[in-house]
Amino acid sequence: MSELHWLSAVEAAQAITARKLSPVELTAALLARIERLDPKLHAFIRLDAEAAMATAKAAEAEIAAGRPRGPLHGVPVGIKDIIDVAGLPTTCHSKVLIDRVAAADAVCVSRLRGAGAIVLGKLSTHEFAIGGPSFDLPWPPARNPWNPDHHPGGSSSGSGAGIAAGLFPLALGSDTGGSVRNPASACGIVGLKPTYGLVSRRGVFPLSFTLDHVGPLTRTVADNALLLDTIAGHDSLDPGSAAATAADYAGALEGGVRGLRIGFIRHFHETDLPADPEVAAGLENVARELRGLGAEIRNVSLPSLGEFGAVNRIILQSEAWAIHGPWLRERPGDYGQLSRRRLMAGAFISGSDYVQAQRRRLEMIAAVEAALREVDVLMCASAMDPASRIEDAAETERTYPRQARTPFNVTGHPALAMMAGLSAKGLPLSVQFVGRYFAEATVFQVARAWERAAGTDRKRPPIG
Amino acid sequence: MGPQRGVPMDKQMLELLARRARLDKALAEFPEDVAAAAAQAESAVARMKAPTDPRAEPWPPMRVGSGL
Numbered sequence: 001m002s003e004l005h006w007l008s009a010v011e012a013a014q015a016i017t018a019r020k021l022s023p024v025e026l027t028a029a030l031l032a033r034i035e036r037l038d039p040k041l042h043a044f045i046r047l048d049a050e051a052a053m054a055t056a057k058a059a060e061a062e063i064a065a066g067r068p069r070g071p072l073h074g075v076p077v078g079i080k081d082i083i084d085v086a087g088l089p090t091t092c093h094s095k096v097l098i099d100r101v102a103a104a105d106a107v108c109v110s111r112l113r114g115a116g117a118i119v120l121g122k123l124s125t126h127e128f129a130i131g132g133p134s135f136d137l138p139w140p141p142a143r144n145p146w147n148p149d150h151h152p153g154g155s156s157s158g159s160g161a162g163i164a165a166g167l168f169p170l171a172l173g174s175d176t177g178g179s180v181r182n183p184a185s186a187c188g189i190v191g192l193k194p195t196y197g198l199v200s201r202r203g204v205f206p207l208s209f210t211l212d213h214v215g216p217l218t219r220t221v222a223d224n225a226l227l228l229d230t231i232a233g234h235d236s237l238d239p240g241s242a243a244a245t246a247a248d249y250a251g252a253l254e255g256g257v258r259g260l261r262i263g264f265i266r267h268f269h270e271t272d273l274p275a276d277p278e279v280a281a282g283l284e285n286v287a288r289e290l291r292g293l294g295a296e297i298r299n300v301s302l303p304s305l306g307e308f309g310a311v312n313r314i315i316l317q318s319e320a321w322a323i324h325g326p327w328l329r330e331r332p333g334d335y336g337q338l339s340r341r342r343l344m345a346g347a348f349i350s351g352s353d354y355v356q357a358q359r360r361r362l363e364m365i366a367a368v369e370a371a372l373r374e375v376d377v378l379m380c381a382s383a384m385d386p387a388s389r390i391e392d393a394a395e396t397e398r399t400y401p402r403q404a405r406t407p408f409n410v411t412g413h414p415a416l417a418m419m420a421g422l423s424a425k426g427l428p429l430s431v432q433f434v435g436r437y438f439a440e441a442t443v444f445q446v447a448r449a450w451e452r453a454a455g456t457d458r459k460r461p462p463i464g
Numbered sequence: 465m466g467p468q469r470g471v472p473m474d475k476q477m478l479e480l481l482a483r484r485a486r487l488d489k490a491l492a493e494f495p496e497d498v499a500a501a502a503a504q505a506e507s508a509v510a511r512m513k514a515p516t517d518p519r520a521e522p523w524p525p526m527r528v529g530s531g532l
Contacts, residue, residue, distance in 0.1 A: 210524055240524075310511035317505065325485070332490040337497060340490070344501035347485035348473075349509065356514040358522035363515055365523060 004029040005166035006460065009075050009223040012169060016063065016074040023063070023074030027056035027118055030076050034120075034167050037463060040148050042140045043162035045081045046088060047121040052076065055118045072230060073116025077170040078163075080156050081122035082129050083214070084203040085109055092205050094127045095138050095334045096327055106203025107238070108172055108214050108231045115230045120168055123158030129174055129207045130155065130320065131338030132400050133390050144186060144387055145461040146427050151390040153186030153383075155179040159217045160187040165463055170227050171217045176207045177312055178382075178405025180215040181417035181432065185403075186387040188419040188428030188459060190224045190447065191217045193405075195437050196412030197242030199228075200235035208319040209240065210358075211312065211409045220457040221418070221448040225249035228440060244438050252441045253448045258294030260446065262287075263375035265300050268404040272305040275384040275402075282420035282429040283381055289453050290379075290446070300371045300378060303364055305404055311364065312406040314349055314357040321346020365411045368434075372413075377446050378434040380404050382417040386427035404432060414440045416447050419456040426462070478502050 004026055007015070015021035031049050038044055059074040079085055082092045084102035086109075091097050105113065113119070124142040126132055133141035133151045142157035144150040145165035152161040156173025160183020163171050173180040175193040184191025192215045199214040206212055216227035232246035264287055269275035275283075291297050302308075321328075324343045332340055371378060384402035388395040408415035413434050420431040431450070435443035451457050473481075482491045482498050491498050 306511055307513060310508045313504070313508040314512060317508070328490060329486045330489070332487075332494055332497075337494075340494065341497045341500045341504070344487065344490060344498060345504040345508075347487055348481055348502045348505035353509050353512070355522055357512060358524075359515045359520045360512060362521055362523040 005033045007169065008220045009072065009169040009218065009226055010220070012075050013071060013073070017068065019063065023056040023059040023118065024053070026074065027052055027076055030120065030168055037165055037167065040143065041145060041161050041165055042142045043078070043123055043158040043165065043167055045091060045093060045122045045124055045139050045158065048088060048119065052118050052120050059116060059118065069114070069116030071115055071226060072112065072170070075117055075170065076120045076168045077112055077117045077172070078120050078123045078159060078168045079109060080125050080159050080171070080173045082125055082174055082205040083109060083172055085119055085122065088122055090205060091138070092128045093125045093137055093139060096331065098138060102203070104203065107200035107235050109203065111231050111233070117170065123156070123162060123171065125157060126155035127336050127339040128205070128324070128343070129176060129179055130342045131336065132396055133157070134336040134338050136336045141390065143390060145463045146188065149389050150387040150427060151186065151396060153183035153387060156183050156217060159183060160189060160191070163187065163189045163217050163219055164461055169219065169223060172231070173215055173217050174204060174207070175213045175215050175409065176211045177316060177409055178403055180217060181382050181405045181415060182403065184217055184417040185382040185430030186428060188422070188456070188461070189217060189219050190221055190416065190418045191215060192224050192228060192416045192440070193408060193414065194228060194232065194440055195242065195414045197240050198232050198244070198246065198438065200238045200241055202235055202238045206323055208316040210319065211316055213409070221444055221451050222250060222253055224416070225253060225444045247438070247441050249441050249444055253444055255445045256293065257290050257446055257449045260377060261296045261298060261375040262290060262446065263298050263300030263371055263378045265302055265378055265380035265404070267301055268305055269381035269384060273384050273402045273404070275381055276386065278386070278423045279381060279384055279429050283431055286420050286431045286450055287379065290450060293449055293453060298375055300375065302367050302371060302407065305407070308364065308407040308410055309401065311357045311360050312410050314353055315361070317342065317346040318349050318354040361410050364407070368407070368411045368413055372436045377442055380432050380434070382430040382432040386423045386425070386429060408434055413437060414443050416443050418447055418451065419459065421454070422459070473502055473506055
């Protein structure tokens with residue numbers, strides 16, 4: 001079996017179950033690739049190679065003994081370094097928590113282990129999952145495998161870079177203002193922010209209690225559904241956990257889009273934040289293709305991106321200040337400049353403004369719910385620009401907020417970002433699909449139809 | 465207490481609010497970052513449309529859930 005690093009998780013799991021592939025062979029191949037490529041990509045903060053190989057050997061023995069653990073038995077996974085893995089530091093990519101070792105696995109990690117996955121290590125993030133690529137932290141920022149001179153998006157930057165580079169087939173990220181979907185967009189992979197409360201946040205370092213989501217990053221839609229199948233479900237000890245039962249997300253992928261009504265939110269990228277022409281053309285191409293596959297494409301209007309962004313920022317910064325205020329008062333110099341600026345903003349937002357934002361939020365939820373009564377799925381831009389050069393701080397500062405992801409953190413609807421094509425310079429362009437609450441299966445169905453039509457799952461960065 | 469909506473924050477008000485938030489150390493060591501943080505907050509608050517209906521409720525809802 002050649003090019004093990006490009007196997008999807010579904011393919012790897014099938015080969016392992018059929019005993020055509022050994023978990024040890026797969027893990028060793030990925031560790032060798034990490035050793036070769038990660039010195040220029042910086043996807044990892046901490047690689048736990050020894051433990052990964054030990055787990056792979058145990059998996060091999062269990063499978064040989066006819067004791068399969070679950071659908072991911074023997075499949076490697078990377079974990080964003082704000083998510084606890086027992087015995088490893090959860091640094092949040094920050095000097096502030098550099099020595100904080102997790103006593104237990106986060107619930108999502110525990111579920112992955114229960115399904116037999118192999119944890120490879122902890123992945124780069126923007127400090128405390130906020131800000132942007134920074135060079136004043138204890139570890140360098142991750143870089144984009146499509147062109148390492150460019151950023152890979154964030155804050156789940158190591159998750160995005162590692163998936164796109166073939167360092168691992170599955171990764172966990174978190175998404176408070178778009179942090180799973182941003183790297184998915186910049187790196188040309190698949191990233192899902194599930195419905196608020198579908199995946200437990202217990203054991204994940206918080207950024208904003210009412211906006212935080214844990215989500216899967218993968219190279220294929222089928223892998224994304226498989227990973228969500230594994231981590232979704234009620235957690236009675238997470239106060240934000242939804243009571244809804246998780247569905248079978250991997251089961252209905254190939255249903256196609258014939259007869260589905262898709263609402264295209266054009267004003268996001270046409271007037272609210274006018275997109276780069278290549279991004280706009282890519283979105284129109286996706287709409288045209290889906291129409292050709294039998295979907296009905298309708299125009300839909302929602303509140304403006306500026307307003308969604310303001311509500312997201314007021315809530316996020318107020319809640320984050322409640323977490324970081326004590327450290328920012330005592331040790332502001334232990335933060336990088338970008339996150340220090342973002343996190344201190346909450347000190348200047350009043351309690352009244354916070355409550356007003358939460359009240360306006362319910363009106364925004366009503367607007368999206370009304371739209372989703374008329375259509376089955378929404379589609380819109382994710383990023384308005386291809387990824388900028390990582391060392392061009394001014395351009396990154398200009399382009400990072402030019403996105404349409406925060407609306408669905410505000411409303412909690414499931415939202416998936418994936419590749420829409422490639423720019424003339426060879427950088428990924430992106431599209432976003434949004435569904436009704438707990439209708440991730442329909443979002444996957446649309447995403448899979450586009451993936452199958454465009455072959456986005458077969459596009460590889462020129463990284464070797 | 466945050467800046468009053470629509471009133472630009474001057475240096476004096478910024479320092480007052482920063483000290484009230486007990487950001488004295490940050491104010492001494494990183495005054496530009498404190499000013500940038502205040503400007504971000506001011507911009508976000510200015511861009512938000514507050515609900516006009518006095519009965520508009522917040523989300524997440526202020527009611528007892530199954531977790532209590």
